Each structure stands twice: as C-alpha cells, then as structure tokens.
Amino acid sequence: MMNGMGAGARTRITGKVIFMGYFDGVYAIWVREIIVFMREKERVISAVVTPLMWIFAVGGGLGASVQIQGMSYQMFMFPGIASMAILFGSIFYGMYIIWDRKLDFLKEVLVAPVPRSAVFLGKMLGGMSDALMQVTVLLLIGVAFGFVAGLPALLLAIAFSVIIAACMVSLGLIIGANMKSPEGFNLVMSFVMWPMFMLSGALFPVENLPSYIDIIVKINPLTYGVDLMRLALLGTSKFGMLYDIGVLVFVTIVFAYIGSKSFDRMQI
Amino acid sequence: MNEKLAISIEKLAKHFGDLKAVDGITLSVQEGEVFALLGPNGAGKTTTISMLTGLLKPTRGSANVAGFDVEREPLKVRQQIGVVFQQPSVDDLLSGRENLDMHALLYNVPAKGRRERIDDMISLVGLTDRQHAKVKEYSGGMRKRLEIARGILHHPKVLFLDEPTTGLDPQTRQHIWEYIKKMSRLEGTTVVFTTHYLEEAEQFAERVAIIDRGKIIATGKPHELVNELGGDTVLLKAKKSKEVAAKIRKMPFAASVSEKNDVVSAVIASSHKNLPIMLRALSGIETIEIRPATLNEVFIKYTGKGIREDSAEGGFWERMMNPNNR
Numbered sequence: 001m002m003n004g005m006g007a008g009a010r011t012r013i014t015g016k017v018i019f020m021g022y023f024d025g026v027y028a029i030w031v032r033e034i035i036v037f038m039r040e041k042e043r044v045i046s047a048v049v050t051p052l053m054w055i056f057a058v059g060g061g062l063g064a065s066v067q068i069q070g071m072s073y074q075m076f077m078f079p080g081i082a083s084m085a086i087l088f089g090s091i092f093y094g095m096y097i098i099w100d101r102k103l104d105f106l107k108e109v110l111v112a113p114v115p116r117s118a119v120f121l122g123k124m125l126g127g128m129s130d131a132l133m134q135v136t137v138l139l140l141i142g143v144a145f146g147f148v149a150g151l152p153a154l155l156l157a158i159a160f161s162v163i164i165a166a167c168m169v170s171l172g173l174i175i176g177a178n179m180k181s182p183e184g185f186n187l188v189m190s191f192v193m194w195p196m197f198m199l200s201g202a203l204f205p206v207e208n209l210p211s212y213i214d215i216i217v218k219i220n221p222l223t224y225g226v227d228l229m230r231l232a233l234l235g236t237s238k239f240g241m242l243y244d245i246g247v248l249v250f251v252t253i254v255f256a257y258i259g260s261k262s263f264d265r266m267q268i
Numbered sequence: 269m270n271e272k273l274a275i276s277i278e279k280l281a282k283h284f285g286d287l288k289a290v291d292g293i294t295l296s297v298q299e300g301e302v303f304a305l306l307g308p309n310g311a312g313k314t315t316t317i318s319m320l321t322g323l324l325k326p327t328r329g330s331a332n333v334a335g336f337d338v339e340r341e342p343l344k345v346r347q348q349i350g351v352v353f354q355q356p357s358v359d360d361l362l363s364g365r366e367n368l369d370m371h372a373l374l375y376n377v378p379a380k381g382r383r384e385r386i387d388d389m390i391s392l393v394g395l396t397d398r399q400h401a402k403v404k405e406y407s408g409g410m411r412k413r414l415e416i417a418r419g420i421l422h423h424p425k426v427l428f429l430d431e432p433t434t435g436l437d438p439q440t441r442q443h444i445w446e447y448i449k450k451m452s453r454l455e456g457t458t459v460v461f462t463t464h465y466l467e468e469a470e471q472f473a474e475r476v477a478i479i480d481r482g483k484i485i486a487t488g489k490p491h492e493l494v495n496e497l498g499g500d501t502v503l504l505k506a507k508k509s510k511e512v513a514a515k516i517r518k519m520p521f522a523a524s525v526s527e528k529n530d531v532v533s534a535v536i537a538s539s540h541k542n543l544p545i546m547l548r549a550l551s552g553i554e555t556i557e558i559r560p561a562t563l564n565e566v567f568i569k570y571t572g573k574g575i576r577e578d579s580a581e582g583g584f585w586e587r588m589m590n591p592n593n594r
C-alpha cells in the first residue's frame with residue numbers, strides 16, 4: 001500500500017507536461033460532462049420533449065390554417081425548433097454550473113492544475129456534445145415524420161448544429177460563470193432564452209419585419225443558426241451559408257474569449 | 269523570501285461585507301512541516317484555505333504557496349497543491365473509481381503506474397469494495413474518505429486538508445493520519461490541516477496556529493504552547509461554580525480559568541504544592557480531577573473561553589452541506 005512513494009514519484013513539471021496536461025485537462029472535463037449528461041435521464045428526456053411539443057402542438061395547430069413559403073407550417077418551423085433545442089440545451093447546460101457551484105463539485109475543477117481556459121474548453125466541448133445528442137435525437141424523429149429529407153440533409157444539419165452549439169454553449173457558460181445563485185434562472189429565461197428563440201426567425205420568416213424587430217433579429221446570433229438549419233433541411237437560406245457560418249464563428253470566438261475570462265475570475 | 273518556506277502569509281484578510289472572516293493573519297509554514305490551523309466553528313479556517321488555494325480573492329494582504337504568489341500566479345500554485353475540502357467535492361454521478369480516474373487525468377498523474385496508484389489510494393481509505401458504486405450511494409464518511417484519496421493521489425507538494433477526519437471513525441482516522449505523516453516524511457510533503465479537534469492537532473501537528481474570529485492568537489509546537497501554561501489542568505465540580513471560578517481567578521498560581529455546567533477548569537502551577545492551598549480556600553467542592561494541560565487551556569488563556577463552547581455544529585459550511593441535494 002505504501003509503494004509509489006519517494007521523492008522520484010512526483011511528476012516534474014516540464015513544458016511538455018504542461019502542454020499535454022492542458023489537453024488531458026480538457027479531455028477529462030469533457031468526458032465527465034458526457035458521463036454526467038448520459039446518467040441524468042431526466043435531462044435527456046426533457047431536452048427532447050419540449051421541442052416535440054412545439055412541433056406537434058403549436059406546429060400542428062397553427063399549421064392547420066397557416067402555410068409559409070408554400071410549405072406546411074410544421075415543415076417550415078422544424079429547422080427553427082431544432083435550433084431552439086440547441087439554444088435551450090446549451091443555456092441550461094451553462095447554468096448547471098450554478099448547481100455544481102452550490103453543491104461544491106466545481107471546487108475540484110477550480111483548484112486543478114490546468115489553466116481555466118482548459119476548464120472552459122472542456123466544459124464547452126461537453127456542452128456541445130450534450131446539445132448535439134439532443135438535436136440528433138430530434139432530427140431522427142424529424143426523419144421519421146418526413147421533416148428531414150434523407151441522409152445528406154440529416155448529416156448537413158448535424159454538421160451545422162456543431163457550429164450553432166459552439167456559439168450557444170459559450171453563451172450559456174458565460175451566464176453560468178457569472179451567476180452566483182439559481183434565483184436568476186427565471187430572468188435568464190425571460191430575457192435571454194425566450195427572446196432569442198422568438199426573435200430568431202424560428203417561428204416566422206425574417207422578411208418584411210417591422211424595423212424594431214428586424215434589428216433584434218439581425219443581432220441575434222441564433223438567427224444565423226436557424227438560417228443554416230433551414231439551408232440544410234429545406235434548401236433555402238436568406239443570408240447564405242458563408243455569411244451565416246462567418247457570423248457564428250466570429251460570435252463564438254468573442255463569447256469563448258469572454259467565457260474563458262469569466263472562468264478565470266471565478267471564485268467559490 | 270526564505271526558500272525553505274512552503275507557505276508564507278502576510279497580513280492576509282478576507283471580509284464578507286462587515287464580517288472580517290479572516291482579519292489580517294501572518295504565518296509561515298516550513299517545507300515538509302505538518303501544520304495545524306486550530307479553531308472553533310466560524311474562526312476563518314476554511315476561508316484561509318480558500319485564499320491559499322486560489323478559490324477566494326483576499327481582501328487585503330498576500331500569501332505565497334510553494335514559492336508562488338496566490339494572486340499573481342494562481343496556476344503555478346495550483347500545480348503544487350492538493351486540496352481536501354471540508355465539504356466533499358467529489359462528483360455524485362460518477363463512481364468512486366471514476367472520480368479518481370478523472371482526477372488523475374486532470375492532475376497529470378503519469379499514465380505509467382496510474383492504475384496502481386489509484387488502487388493504492390482506494391485501499392488506503394478502505395473503499396475497495398465500493399469503488400464502482402456511484403458516489404450518490406456513499407455515506408458522508410465514505411465521501412470524505414474518497415475526497416482524501418483524491419487529494420493525495422497526485423503527490424502534491426503542499427497538501428491542504430480542511431477538517432479531513434471530521435465524521436470518520438477513530439480507526440480510519442488513525443490509519444489515514446499515519447499515511448499522511450509517512451508521506452510527509454518520505455516525500456517532503458508540506459501538510460496544512462484545519463481541525464477543531466484539539467487532540468488531533470496535539471497528536472499530529474508539528475506546529476499549530478490557534479485561530480479565533482479571524483485572528484491568530486498563538487502559534488507554536490503543541491507541547492510548547494501547553495508547557496507555557498506552566499501547570500496542570502484541574503477540574504472542580506461545584507454547585508456554586510460561578511463563585512468558585514471567581515475565587516480561583518484571584519489566585520496567583522491559577523490561569524486559564526473557565527466555568528461551564530457546574531465545572532470549573534483552571535491551570536494550576538506547581539499543583540502538588542498549590543492544590544492543597546487552593547482547596548483550603550474553597551468550599552462546596554464535590555469532585556476534583558487533575559490531568560495534564562491541553563491546547564484547550566491554551567485557547568482559554570487567550571480567549572477566555574473553551575474552544576468548543578460557542579462552536580455549535582452548523583457553521584456556514586455545514587449549512588451548505590447537504591449531500592442528498594442533487
């Protein structure tokens with residue numbers, strides 16, 4: 001039991017070790033997040049149920065009398081709801097940090113010998129994985145109901161989801177890292193999640209909008225995510241693929257930078 | 269700065285609003301030393317550890333751990349330390365073993381020998397049988413043990429243990445302490461632990477700092493602090509204990525006098541000679557007990573009260589602690 005002791009047993013910190021340690025750290029946190037997500041069945045289930053409610057209750061009900069761009073309303077809204085699933089999943093994920101903080105699981109990570117940026121990156125990859133699993137389930141359901149036409153559309157939608165998730169998870173982590181208690185949860189719902197969803201073109205085309213809505217829609221990064229999803233699933237895009245991806249990547253970089261700094265400042 | 273110092277703290281303070289949780293403490297710990305921070309609930313022990321490990325920003329003052337400033341080079345500090353938190357921070361949804369696997373990755377434990385090291389740590393804390401169960405299903409003591417295994421897994425240079433053995437049975441306690449002492453001796457690990465068990469500080473710490481209301485009130489080797497009292501502890505049971513205590517306080521050979529539940533405790537110098545004198549001056553004494561003085565009397569000497577008197581369980585951290593919350 002006492003083996004492994006002696007002065008030589010301690011790792012010497014060298015440049016290489018620190019470099020490797022960075023990615024080991026990212027990897028460790030990433031894996032932890034995936035395991036935790038998979039073990040919390042409630043989280044997986046609720047993540048898929050809400051979007052389905054939108055598609056079948058709102059989409060089915062409204063769709064009975066509304067058509068958009070020459071297609072059924074459900075068909076039109078499906079890419080928007082898939083984007084919503086990513087948004088909600090990501091923001092909830094980011095806010096989970098508050099629970100980790102409250103229940104003390106965060107401390108272990110905060111005293112770990114890796115830069116906080118590695119912690120951020122690990123969390124970001126973890127959140128992206130969670131969001132991807134959720135949206136993939138939703139897309140597969142979409143295949144079954146004919147909202148997703150074929151394998152290429154499915155794969156493209158998943159690929160675009162990676163980009164959207166990177167952006168939204170970074171935002172979620174910024175919120176989570178800066179919130180001290182779960183009490184702010186409702187505020188985030190009211191002032192971030194719902195407006196971002198409502199004003200993203202998920203539920204209506206972003207054409208001929210009143211100017212005050214138009215401005216918000218244009219600065220909302222999710223708008224470009226919805227546009228990408230529509231491109232993948234319906235073959236139409238308002239802004240064009242490169243523009244959408246460019247905006248999302250740029251915003252992700254900004255968010256990731258802010259998030260990483262927020263993690264740096266994080267105390268218990 | 270002295271290179272032999274593992275930790276040096278200079279006028280360190282942490283205020284929460286008006287509350288001075290840590291009120292300007294100055295301290296140093298030698299490399300390889302086993303050092304105790306002894307104090308009642310709410311004394312500021314955890315807050316101090318949090319600042320030393322970079323989890324809280326000091327309001328004032330500075331601290332240096334393993335040669336690095338905790339505020340300027342927090343990452344370098346983190347690369348040298350291991351922390352066992354008062355409230356276990358192990359992950360509920362992972363098994364005990366998975367927690368250690370994760371930690372090993374996060375802390376750069378070399379892949380070679382990693383598995384054996386984890387096996388050793390699990391068996392050290394007696395969790396071999398339950399290593400694959402989810403931490404959710406662990407008892408409070410088991411969590412604490414896992415937390416300890418995790419804190420020492422990666423051979424830290426400086427090990428912080430915040431009330432490491434609270435809630436553990438005496439046997440496990442002894443066993444874990446033996447290992448930590450041995451580790452400190454063989455690897456030169458500096459160990460800083462907090463406790464409100466006097467015996468634990470007396471028995472395991474080479475040096476101890478007594479902390480109360482955010483201030484260090486005495487520092488030294490336990491036996492030296494006790495010897496400075498210059499006498500034995502005398503416990504007297506009496507109906508009118510308040511009066512008895514008042515009388516004893518006036519006696520020149522008595523020190524550290526305190527009174528609680530009809531029992532008066534005092535440190536009496538040269539008790540073989542002074543005890544008879546004292547008893548002649550008192551009346552209504554029911555029982556009498558003489559024992560060697562302890563750190564509790566040291567604490568009374570500086571604060572006027574016993575270490576456990578106003579330390580009802582349920583400080584800030586205990587209140588936060590509810591393992592069945594998730």
Ligand SMILES: Nc1ncnc2c1ncn2[C@@H]1O[C@H](COP(=O)(O)OP(=O)(O)OP(=O)(O)O)[C@@H](O)[C@H]1O
Binds near residue numbers: 307354464
């Ligand atoms: N985050 C916080 N916000 C406000 N007050 C705090 C906070 N953390 C600690 N305190 C207060 O600071 C004081 C010192 O607390 P600390 O946890 O350091 O004590 P301790 O010596 O570790 O006590 P215990 O033996 O109960 O663990 C207490 O009065 C506590 O209520």
Ligand SMILES: [Mg+2]
Binds near residue numbers: 315
């Ligand atoms: Mg404490």
